[in-house]
Amino acid sequence: DADVTQTPRNRITKTGKRIMLECSQTKGHDRMYWYRQDPGLGLRLIYYSFDVKDINKGEISDGYSVSRQAQAKFSLSLESAIPNQTALYFCATAGSNTGELFFGEGSRLTVL
């Protein structure tokens, strides 16, 4: 089983719909992140959380919200999806102070 699991892996939706992407991890890490990947733009940070009660905005948080339900779970919501939110979304975790990130397999979202 994967250490960082994202659901759904693929989703097609319509403009204006509410979408939730979920992430769960079995690595026991405190730090969790949501990134968005677009071709030619690399990865951009949406939100991150260092603890259950800690939520921080990243570079591109507008139009997104998150919830850290437990140490192992970090969900990303699009309250009203728009076509330019079509992208590949990654959840990641990190444990140590110098630590590398561990990524999920990604959730591909298409907004029509």
Add this chain to the structure above:
Amino acid sequence: AQSVAQPEDQVNVAEGNPLTVKCTYSVSGNPYLFWYVQYPNRGLQFLLKYITGDNLVKGSYGFEAEFNKSQTSFHLKKPSALVSDSALYFCAVRDIRGSTLGRLYFGRGTQLTVWP
């Protein structure tokens, strides 16, 4: 601000030849630097990191990277490329400032193609 630049969108190399994927960085303070690889339809995988110590860092799959403070570079290298090395490579720098501690800033990625 912390940032990294990958000046090449694409690198092409023949199998068996050495490869280099370039990365330069801009940070306040000492850098924590990382390389990740992304295979098609997969998440990013950690390759190696530089925190402190020896400027030549060895990582997974035979890759290594050289930290050069004077040139603010952290180029990824492999002595002999394999077709299976073909993937998208990302350089990243970790923010070590108090208010945003732990954030990683990624470059735009370099597509490496190794042909037989």
